[in-house]
Amino acid sequence: MTKSSNLNELRNALEKIRQEDYPEIPQELIEELLTIEFENQDDRVEAAKKVLKAIDEYLAETEL
Numbered sequence: 001m002t003k004s005s006n007l008n009e010l011r012n013a014l015e016k017i018r019q020e021d022y023p024e025i026p027q028e029l030i031e032e033l034l035t036i037e038f039e040n041q042d043d044r045v046e047a048a049k050k051v052l053k054a055i056d057e058y059l060a061e062t063e064l
Helices: 003-021 027-039 044-062
Strands: none
Touching: 003 027, 027 044
16 A cells, blocks of 8 residues: 555544544644644654644634
8 A cells, every 4th residue: 555545544534533423623623633643754753743733723713
């Protein structure tokens, strides 16, 4: 399998889980987190920092 194929399979699995169990989480957020993880595979610390930042930004935007 290619990286693209693996990424698409993971994307599809995450989307199914999101739809069934966490529909309140936007698809765009999941896609952003997946992209961050994919682009930072070789630097787990950087990936974690960017994921936390993306989640913090999402939460800040959605707070009332």
